[in-house]
Amino acid sequence: MEEKSLLEVKDLTVKFFTDDGVVTAVDRVSFDIKRGETLGMVGESGCGKSVTSLAIMRLLPSPPARITSGKILFEGEDLLQKSEAEMRRIRGNRISMIFQEPMTSLNPVFTVGRQISEAIMLHQKLSGKEAVERAVEMLRLVGIPNPEKRYHEYPHQMSGGMRQRVMIAMALSCNPKLLIADEPTTALDVTIQAQILDLMNRLKDRVGMSVLLITHDLGVVAETARRVVVMYAGQVVEEASCEDLFENPLHPYTAGLLKSIPRLEGEKGRLNVIEGSVPNPLNLPPGCRFNPRCPEAADICRKKSPALLEMGNGRRVRCFSRGSPPEEV
Amino acid sequence: MIDYIIRRLIFAVPVLLGVSLITFILLNVVPGDPAVEMLGKHADPDAVQKIRNQLGLNDPLYVQFGRFLWNACRGDLGRSFKTGQPVTKMILDTFPTTVKLALSSAFVAVAVGLTVGVISAVKQYSFFDHASMIVALAGISAPIFWVAVVAQLIFGLHLKWLPISGYSTPKHMILPAIVLGIRFAASIARYTRSTFLDVIRQDYIRTARAKGLAERAVIFVHALKNALIPVVTVIGMQISGLLTGSFLTETIFAIPGLGRLSIWALSNRDFPLVQGIVLFTAVIFVIGNLIVDISYAFLDPRVRLH
Numbered sequence: 201m202e203e204k205s206l207l208e209v210k211d212l213t214v215k216f217f218t219d220d221g222v223v224t225a226v227d228r229v230s231f232d233i234k235r236g237e238t239l240g241m242v243g244e245s246g247c248g249k250s251v252t253s254l255a256i257m258r259l260l261p262s263p264p265a266r267i268t269s270g271k272i273l274f275e276g277e278d279l280l281q282k283s284e285a286e287m288r289r290i291r292g293n294r295i296s297m298i299f300q301e302p303m304t305s306l307n308p309v310f311t312v313g314r315q316i317s318e319a320i321m322l323h324q325k326l327s328g329k330e331a332v333e334r335a336v337e338m339l340r341l342v343g344i345p346n347p348e349k350r351y352h353e354y355p356h357q358m359s360g361g362m363r364q365r366v367m368i369a370m371a372l373s374c375n376p377k378l379l380i381a382d383e384p385t386t387a388l389d390v391t392i393q394a395q396i397l398d399l400m401n402r403l404k405d406r407v408g409m410s411v412l413l414i415t416h417d418l419g420v421v422a423e424t425a426r427r428v429v430v431m432y433a434g435q436v437v438e439e440a441s442c443e444d445l446f447e448n449p450l451h452p453y454t455a456g457l458l459k460s461i462p463r464l465e466g467e468k469g470r471l472n473v474i475e476g477s478v479p480n481p482l483n484l485p486p487g488c489r490f491n492p493r494c495p496e497a498a499d500i501c502r503k504k505s506p507a508l509l510e511m512g513n514g515r516r517v518r519c520f521s522r523g524s525p526p527e528e529v
Numbered sequence: 530m531i532d533y534i535i536r537r538l539i540f541a542v543p544v545l546l547g548v549s550l551i552t553f554i555l556l557n558v559v560p561g562d563p564a565v566e567m568l569g570k571h572a573d574p575d576a577v578q579k580i581r582n583q584l585g586l587n588d589p590l591y592v593q594f595g596r597f598l599w600n601a602c603r604g605d606l607g608r609s610f611k612t613g614q615p616v617t618k619m620i621l622d623t624f625p626t627t628v629k630l631a632l633s634s635a636f637v638a639v640a641v642g643l644t645v646g647v648i649s650a651v652k653q654y655s656f657f658d659h660a661s662m663i664v665a666l667a668g669i670s671a672p673i674f675w676v677a678v679v680a681q682l683i684f685g686l687h688l689k690w691l692p693i694s695g696y697s698t699p700k701h702m703i704l705p706a707i708v709l710g711i712r713f714a715a716s717i718a719r720y721t722r723s724t725f726l727d728v729i730r731q732d733y734i735r736t737a738r739a740k741g742l743a744e745r746a747v748i749f750v751h752a753l754k755n756a757l758i759p760v761v762t763v764i765g766m767q768i769s770g771l772l773t774g775s776f777l778t779e780t781i782f783a784i785p786g787l788g789r790l791s792i793w794a795l796s797n798r799d800f801p802l803v804q805g806i807v808l809f810t811a812v813i814f815v816i817g818n819l820i821v822d823i824s825y826a827f828l829d830p831r832v833r834l835h
């Protein structure tokens with residue numbers, strides 16, 4: 201039996217209409233997230249991960265951004281058809297988001313407690329006093345010592361790790377169905393990273409939510425996600441269960457990412473990084489977008505774009521050497 | 530907080546001393562003898578000497594200055610050479626009028642400046658934005674006396690809506706308050722717009738939207754409080770402009786305030802009156818800046834007063 205999806209993104213295309221030209225930041229991206237599952241989304245910086253997540257929240261700056269095609273079905277309803285007022289009832293309530301920069305994501309002039317209880321009062325229709333109690337409880341839940349006191353502190357009085365815990369407390373305060381975590385640990389140092397990931401894992405089961413975990417670090421995905429979507433230059437290039445992906449990466453880009461995960465012990469010499477960089481979206485190479493960096497690139501790769509091939513069992517790949525047909529234009 | 534205020538006031542003492550000393554020296558190097566001024570050019574030299582003795586003008590300068598300071602500490606700024614009234618009384622009689630003028634125009638300027646600035650930022654590149662920024666630029670560049678004369682011509686002489694001079698009804702205050710407030714409003718509007726544009730691009734504004742807050746709350750709660758922090762600095766910097774501006778405005782509109790009094794004192798070489806007004810104005814500056822710094826700390830929790 202197919203589990204029911206909480207979120208289905210279908211053929212999502214996001215374009216930025218800038219002075220320099222039209223940038224297709226997200227190009228016909230599809231994926232889905234089941235109830236209670238953590239989906240990892242990986243790719244180097246600039247691949248369109250944040251734009252995808254902001255599109256789900258309907259928080260893209262418009263102009264210059266415009267969603268030009270696709271559907272975002274959340275519990276069966278298309279978020280792209282919702283009014284702004286309907287979206288406001290969903291944001292921070294049924295879908296929450298935490299961001300990469302804990303240092304700048306909290307408002308410096310309000311206490312952290314107030315910033316949490318604000319969301320609670322907004323969505324849960326609690327009185328001020330009840331909201332404060334609930335906020336303190338959330339601070340305790342995310343492992344902040346002495347929550348009654350820290351409720352009254354300002355963000356600048358806290359470390360980056362503590363602030364990210366506050367962000368998590370805020371995001372989970374209304375028991376969301378979906379948490380979007382956009383590089384939640386990238387700005388933190390390694391030990392704090394592990395603590396925050398651990399916290400998110402524990403709270404996910406407790407709240408019973410699904411998580412879209414965005415990262416450029418496959419190591420982070422390995423510890424948390426069940427399935428992974430790999431993005432490159434605005435497209436999905438591979439999707440697989442976590443085990444399959446780590447055991448047998450199909451796409452040369454995924455293989456490159458795997459080789460570049462830092463290992464803790466016994467590793468000598470330099471990290472294997474994929475040579476070159478993500479192409480400028482205003483100036484994409486012809487053919488497969490990965491071909492200038494691909495060790496397996498063949499002639500066809502420079503002429504035609506590979507389509508995303510369904511391989512069964514939820515596995516997908518976009519590569520000619522793995523059997524993808526050329527995309528119809 | 531109380532500690533901070535007391536410390537700031539103690540630090541103000543050397544400033545006030547310096548201001549008094551400089552004024553005292555300047556008044557003593559400018560040509561002209563106040564006694565001659567009082568008695569007329571062709572007065573009897575003996576009579577002049579008598580008056581100089583009475584006024585203490587023949588004492589050594591350090592004695593004169595010391596006496597001024599000692600009396601000033603007790604709130605006595607001496608007597609006007611010209612009218613014989615206590616200087617303190619003359620200042621306190623005229624100061625409320627100046628305060629009324631300055632505060633009413635500051636109040637209107639802050640309200641108008643903030644509103645225009647926020648709307649311009651939220652509707653960046655709109656017609657409103659372009660138009661208001663052009664007006665603001667003009668408002669900053671135009672000299673006060675020019676604005677005053679144009680306003681008098683248009684609203685007073687031509688349209689006859691408002692009185693152009695004097696000070697008998699609240700209606701008399703409208704034109705001077707607007708003239709005085711224009712530059713203030715214009716610079717607040719421009720500053721608010723640019724800080725607001727910066728603030729609404731910050732990550733925490735995205736967080737506020739991600740929470741599900743209405744745009745109204747995002748702008749007027751989360752963004753405005755942050756945008757106000759630098760705007761308060763501008764207001765602080767403009768306090769001096771507001772005071773000198775009100776001196777000019779009072780003179781143009783014939784309003785019996787401190788500004789007009791000071792110009793009258795200068796042109797009559799009324800030394801004690803000039804000296805007293807300078808010291809008094811310096812105190813007002815110190816207090817004004819203190820209030821600005823304290824409101825800073827109220828707006829921005831990262832600012833600690835020490």
Ligand SMILES: Nc1ncnc2c1ncn2[C@@H]1O[C@H](COP(=O)(O)OP(=O)(O)O)[C@@H](O)[C@H]1O
Pocket residue numbers: 216218223225243244245246247248249250251252261264481
């Ligand atoms: N405000 C913007 N204006 C123009 N282009 C943008 C903007 N934001 C993002 N983009 C484009 O979208 C692409 C993907 O960005 P993003 O989703 O932030 O990448 P990441 O995968 O690192 O999160 C960027 O390479 C950039 O070209």
Ligand code: SF4
Pocket residue numbers: 451452453488489490491492494495496497498501506518519520521522
């Ligand atoms: S299609 Fe060609 S260039 Fe693209 S990833 Fe596959 S082998 Fe490399």
Ligand SMILES: [Mg+2]
Pocket residue numbers: 246249250251382383
């Ligand atoms: Mg990103």
